[in-house]
Amino acid sequence: MASGGLIATAVALILLIITAYVIIGGILATTEIVSAAQTDKFNHQEARMRTDIEITGSTIVQPTGVMYLQVENTGKEIISGFEYFDLHLIFRNDKEPVYYSYSSSMPGTGEWTVEGITPDSIHKNQLDPGETLNLTVQFPLTEIPEWVQITTPNGVYDSGYVN
16 A cells, blocks of 8 residues: 555656646747747847838829839838838828729729839849839829828838929
8 A cells, every 4th residue: 555655656746747847848939939029020120220211203194194103212221022012192182191002014093013123233123222113103083192102011101292
């Protein structure tokens, strides 16, 4: 009978060690995940601080309902993922901004597309520092845009009145 208590104690001790191993393993895994998330957030914020754009020109072709927009990368970070850009317009008689969606081909009304990047000699189809992104925006023939805002995928934006 004395060996029964010894066996029960040994089993309890083994279960206690296994439980501690599982808990410590979970804590270490959670610590690693949190550390990786903090590193990613830091890297994202650092890239955002180095990102800057400026609307350098706009041309409205009234009879066709087309606006050409030039956006220069004035920061130090390469910008890509143009399909994730946000473009908003405010028209002369409206107060609320209107969202315009990206089109990879010829834009329809309410859409915009990338016409090209000048110069685009270093990283093709990416907006390097000092390069200008040329956009074509198709708006309704009955409206005239007054204000535009463009936002990069990491939240950096520029806005201004158009001529």
